Amino acid sequence: AQTVTQSQPEMSVQEAETVTLSCTYDTSESDYYLFWYKQPPSRQMILVIRQEAYKQQNATENRFSVNFQKAAKSFSLKISDSQLGDAAMYFCACLTNAGGTSYGKLTFGQGTILTVHP
Amino acid sequence: KAGVTQTPRYLIKTRGQQVTLSCSPISGHRSVSWYQQTPGQGLQFLFEYFSETQRNKGNFPGRFSGRQFSNSRSEMNVSTLELGDSALYLCASSLVGFDGYTFGSGTRLTVV
Numbered sequence: 001a002q003t004v005t006q007s008q009p010e011m012s013v014q015e016a017e018t019v020t021l022s023c024t025y026d027t028s029e030s031d032y033y034l035f036w037y038k039q040p041p042s043r044q045m046i047l048v049i050r051q052e053a054y055k056q057q058n059a060t061e062n063r064f065s066v067n068f069q070k071a072a073k074s075f076s077l078k079i080s081d082s083q084l085g086d087a088a089m090y091f092c093a094c095l096t097n098a099g100g101t102s103y104g105k106l107t108f109g110q111g112t113i114l115t116v117h118p
Numbered sequence: 119k120a121g122v123t124q125t126p127r128y129l130i131k132t133r134g135q136q137v138t139l140s141c142s143p144i145s146g147h148r149s150v151s152w153y154q155q156t157p158g159q160g161l162q163f164l165f166e167y168f169s170e171t172q173r174n175k176g177n178f179p180g181r182f183s184g185r186q187f188s189n190s191r192s193e194m195n196v197s198t199l200e201l202g203d204s205a206l207y208l209c210a211s212s213l214v215g216f217d218g219y220t221f222g223s224g225t226r227l228t229v230v
Contacts, residue, residue: 035218037221042223043206043223043224044221044222044223045210045221046221047218047219047220050217050218052216091161095215095216097216103149103212103214103215103216104151104168104173104174104215105151105163105166105174105176106151106153106161106163106210106219107163108153108160108161109160110160111160
């Protein structure tokens with residue numbers, strides 16, 4: 001079984017500043033993928049960034065980057081040059097090949113509410 | 119390219135009734151997963167379908183069921199509704215799974 005923990009229920013940042021959201025996970029699988037999703041008030045979950053566990057290089061998508069520490073099972077999200085539109089609930093998630101059947105089950109953390117101040 | 123479409127967006131049902139929610143995945147996506155989101159329990163996995171076969175199932179009672187059609191559209195059904203079933207139900211689709219899932223806007227179910 002997988003567990004994902006986000007220890008920061010809420011975070012805030014000033015517009016144009018940088019913020020880091022924390023996530024730790026636990027899985028016994030050697031093959032897995034990690035994701036950050038954003039859920040604005042419109043409630044649609046939006047994929048922000050994806051990391052393949054077998055890749056040491058940290059994923060980057062424009063202003064979003066991750067710090068993937070495999071040994072520590074840590075997967076933090078850094079948002080640079082924060083914008084008002086970044087305000088949302090952010091979820092960290094882990095996807096494994098559950099028992100060899102499929103990559104069909106995402107395990108989510110509890111979420112972090114990000115507030116961006118103008 | 120159309121996204122994941124869930125219908126209806128809102129639903130109000132009475133305890134004891136049953137409900138069917140619909141999800142149309144992105145064209146070409148064969149994997150469809152369902153999640154229940156509540157303030158107390160967060161996001162919980164219900165089940166996943168691929169090519170009309172259920173491949174994974176979460177820890178939900180048998181009142182929760184689903185199916186997938188040959189065109190990859192999926193439905194989930196909840197019978198004998200309870201107040202605790204009030205939640206946002208999210209559907210997500212993917213090509214192969216590990217490429218990432220695209221979510222719909224969800225169906226907000228309220229049981230009264």
